[in-house]
Structures are given as C-alpha cells and as structure tokens.
Amino acid sequence: MIVKDFSVEKTIDSGQFFRYSKEENWWYVHHNNQFFRIKQEDTNKITFEGTPKHFVTNFFNLNENMKKINKAINKDDTINKAIQENKGLRILQQDPWECMIGFVCSSASNIPKIKMNMHLLSQQFGEQEEKFGKTIFHFPPIRSLTDYQKIWNAKTGFRAKYVHAVNNLVDYSFFNKLKALSYDDCIFELQELPGIGPKVADCIALFSFGKTQAFPVDTWMRKIMTQHYFNGKKVSEKKIQTFAQDYFGRYAGYAQQYLFEASRRGFL
C-alpha cells in the first residue's frame, strides 16, 4: 500500500500505544481484537498482513492531512526541528476502552511498565488465539474486568482500584457521547472518572476521541516547555497547556507529540 507522510515506527513506538512488539522488520500490532503485522521497507510503501485495509487506514489515521497540520503548528525553530526529526509521526485513532485503561495504568509509571500491565491484563482476562505462530491474548472487553485480584496480579499497583471502577462506569454509548462533545466538555467528563486526572484525560481525548487541541503535560513536556518557551521559569502544568493550545492552535496535540518524541530521542 502506498502511503504519504507516514512512519510505522515513529507512530507505533511513540508512547501513545502499548500493545506492540518488533521482530525482524515486522511490527506486530494488537489493538481491539485485531492482531496484525506491518512493515515499511520504503518511505512510501507499507505491507501488512492479518487485518483489513480499512482498519489500518483508520487506526493509523492515514486520511489526516499532515502537510496542513505541520504547517499550522510550525511556529518556531524548536517545533520545526521536532517536526523534521519525526517525519511521519501520526496520532492514532484508538479504541476508547483500551486507550482509557492504558492511560489509567500510565499514571506515575513508564512505558515498559504500562506495556507489561496491558499484556498481563490481557493474559489474565482475555481470549487466547494462535496467529503468525504466536499465542496472543485479546484485550478484555468492557465489563469483563470484574476480578480485582486479577487486576492486581497484572501489577497495576494502586491503579487497580481505578481500573476496576472504570470497568463498571463506561460503555460505548458514553464514548460516543464524549466524541461528540467539545474538547472542554470531553475533558470534564473524563476527569469525573476515578484514576483520570488532567494529564490522563488529555491523552484519552487526543488518542481516541480525535480532540487534536489536547496537549497532555507530563514531566517530560513540562521540562521541554519550560526550557524552550518559558525561559526556564517555573510554571504550572495548566499554564503550559493554556499557552500551548493558544500558541499552536487547534492541532496542539500534534505539537505535543512531536516535541515529546524529539525530547525522548534526544533531539531537543
């Protein structure tokens, strides 16, 4: 399949998504009971097996016009450098349920540990299948995370109670409602849920509800933003976020993702 402005690696391995692995030159991606593999041998060509084309197009957000977005957020040398170093990084369109549990697990954690939590939750609760010579476990559906002990066994720690509670508080009609809401209302509703504060709410809004103005500020983003946009002065997360949304505009979320990756990879 021919693609434009899309890097499989930069998109998958950028902290927005947790159930993947790499073997040889194949990326194995597991999301929403779709398990497939994808590789990119050419900048403009991807090959995938195990899932229909429309799933790939939708999940990787391939219909989004990156030229337009990059142009809109490219306000200075810092962000320009971050964009150039991360050409092809896209924001995924994830299933809200899996995304929500992933980011509830993300609080005060790190990417390897969240990946482990998501894998263990799938192993504890999910249905098993054989594919590409591997044994895989699908992510447990809504309402199936009822056994607190199993959630605890997935090494979710103090987040186990939040995962357990959220399981009973959401469904797809709620998700559809959130998707239709404004960014502010969406964030407000998300933060009503246990284990979801401002940062986690922004991640869910950005990665599964298409709220591109979301600008999650974690400790990494705080460092980058204070250094490059506040002269090293101490500012609150809220102030950083308000500034960024005003400065970068309606696609601030992409700016966040570019800056986050550029910093993580040591380019800033």
Next chain:
DNA sequence: GACCAGGGGGTTA
C-alpha cells in the same frame, strides 16, 4: 503542602 500507595527505569556510589 507533604506523604503515601506498587514497581520498572535510571542514576549514583
């Protein structure tokens, strides 16, 4: 505002 809840990651000695 300080401290705590698990636990992997990272740094330092």
Next chain:
DNA sequence: TAACCCCATGGT
C-alpha cells in the same frame, strides 16, 4: 548491588 529518586492520581 544497593540505595535512591522518578512518575500522575487520589486520599489522608
């Protein structure tokens, strides 16, 4: 290898 801090959220 041990000792220590880091991390977002919510409760005390």
